[in-house]
Amino acid sequence: MLIGCFHTSKIQDAFDTCKSDVALVGGGTYPQPGEISLSHNGVLFLDELPEFKRTVLEVMRQPLEDRTITISRAKFTVDYPASTMLISSMNPCPCGYYNHPEKDCLCAPGMVQKYLSKISGPLLDRIDIHIEVVPVTFDKISNTQLSEKSEVIRARVEKARQIQEERFKDEEGMHCNAQMSSKLLRKYCQPDEAGNALLKTAMEKVGLSARAYDRILKVSRTIADLAGSENIESDHLAEAIQYRSLDRDGWGG
Structure with missing residues (x-):
């Protein structure tokens, strides 16, 4: 599955309509x-x-x-x-x-x-x-254990959004991490030494582009916001890198 996150009006499946x-x-x-x-x-x-x-x-x-x-x-x-x-x-x-x-x-x-x-x-x-x-296994489908409630997840997302609104309050027309320019990436998305080493390894091993590098930094900044962390830690970067399945070997034969 491929998910591209770049906000919620109801749009019908575009498969039949977007022929051109x-x-x-x-x-x-x-x-x-x-x-x-x-x-x-x-x-x-x-x-x-x-x-x-x-x-x-x-x-x-x-x-x-x-x-x-x-x-x-x-x-x-x-x-x-x-x-x-x-x-x-x-x-x-x-x-x-x-x-x-x-x-x-x-x-x-x-x-x-x-x-x-x-x-x-x-x-x-x-x-x-x-x-x-x-694929979801039978054991997971039949598991009766309750998962995290939507209300809890929503509260966490709203809190992260508030953090981003405060971060970009002086930037006209900017409200979230996805809208950050290269200049703002350097200001708000600076990993520590361990994080830089992790990114370097990922770039060299997978062959990520400069644009993919920027995307990873934006996603890791959002993961840090969801965790209530002021700084981007190595585990935030590692999670963001794992969210790029199609960049890895093993896809496409």
Whole structure:
């Protein structure tokens, strides 16, 4: 499963509607906003991400980066807002069993790589979190032990949001860690020596890009906020690195 966290209006599954880049990002002879602008300050959910045309997915790169869409015509340009939280899902391969702990993948050689390559590296770099969700066992499904209540989780998230509001109170138009520029990253996301060593190892081993490096710092800052920590600790960085499954070896055959 792939999750991209880049806020909550109800948007229908965009799989059937976003057949073209115009439907997704907007445009046309008489420019109209697309799904990504209609979900501004909300959530845009794209199911079965690799089933979208690659050209459709690639036009999302600029809106995800700039949080705005510019559509140019001969005599005018139109700017549409695009500050949306993108959430998407996908199978690990066409048959769905690649990396399955118990079942064998039935895909032909090279098919997994071809399937996953529909999601380009530059697009993945703009997605903060990638999570592989393994099958749930019967023991976990039948477990009657109560988990943490939603009210408790919500209170923790609201507290973290308040921390971020206070942090960026002097920054116009900025409200959360995801909006931080490179300058603010250097100001608010400085790991300690152990954290820098951990990041260096991850960069060298996995081959992370500079954009992925920035995403890890933003996510680790949010993890630290959720934990009520003023500083980014090594365990916060380690958790953020683990949230980039598709950057690691073992994906794509």
